[in-house]
Amino acid sequence: MTEEVDVLFLRDAFTRQGIMLCFNGPFSAELIEEIGKALRHYLEGMKESPSSVTDVFAAYIELTQNIRHYVREQGFEGANAEGTVVVSHRDGRYIVSAGNAVRQADGDALMARVDALSGLDKAALKAAYKTQLRAPREPGAKTGAGLGLIDLARKASAPLTATLKPLPDGLAFFSLRVVI
Template sequence: MSSPDLYGLRERFETDNILLCFNGPISRSLIEEIGNALKNYLKSEQLSPASALDVFAAYIELTQNIRHYATTSQLPGADTATVIVSHSEDCYRVAAGNIVKLDDGHALVARIEAFAKMDKVELKAAYKTQLRQPRDENAVTGAGLGLIDMARKSSKPMQSTLRDIGDGTAYFSLSIQI
């Protein structure tokens, strides 16, 4: 096994203004530790408290969704996440990805595309409608508010990709700009 080109990786991080990058199995404690590092970085950058909270909230939502999906789907490799936080042109981008079942990925991409067509007023209405929906006590997922909330906080429509990787699985990624 050859040694990785760390300088080349560093150069790529600088070119793409990547502040934080993680690739590997995600756990609750790891989400918390990386989140603390992100909070400290945002504080040092003197980002407005509201913007810092939005960036942090997007990171938490994305990573917790991956962890929850990995637990409920029991799909091998679904707990291995790639998470990137970058900064450019006065905005932050939070992106995360993991392996999903192909059908689940298509459904998620369709939802995100629907949100991308909504303006802020429509997203607020969708959020309120979802908030009022009765929760199924036996449901294994949350109320579904997190994705809508991220769409509301994003300064541009969320972007998602789905790459078929065979055997009924795909690599799903979601990116939010704040």
């Protein structure tokens, strides 16, 4: 027999942590779009500034699409094909966090990229964005941790933070936190 989910416990935990939205599972394009619409409507209903709505929505879209593309590219199945996204509101700021299973080497590269970006000020982030935008792209080149990650760092009100936790079979769970 499976353990019953204690919905009251979850509601109380979500309330304590300011969690407005949480999803765990496989991301399809349709699901990303529908959750994104609901998130945007919720924020607009809370009378948030248009720039806040746009930045939170953009962070949600960037993170969930990155998960979807990576999982498909890697051919992951089962639990490794799932991602998690959480949007919360605390201390007057929105936090968009997302995570998924990655190959250890990919996770290490992402951690290094996030660490490098977190040490840059707004002017340096703008310069890095322009440099990345102008960089030539090779046909068929694998993308990742490029413009989107730099743009997240530019929109964030605090440095990006990430964690990488080991999983079996040469995988790790990468999570990224963006404060808007």
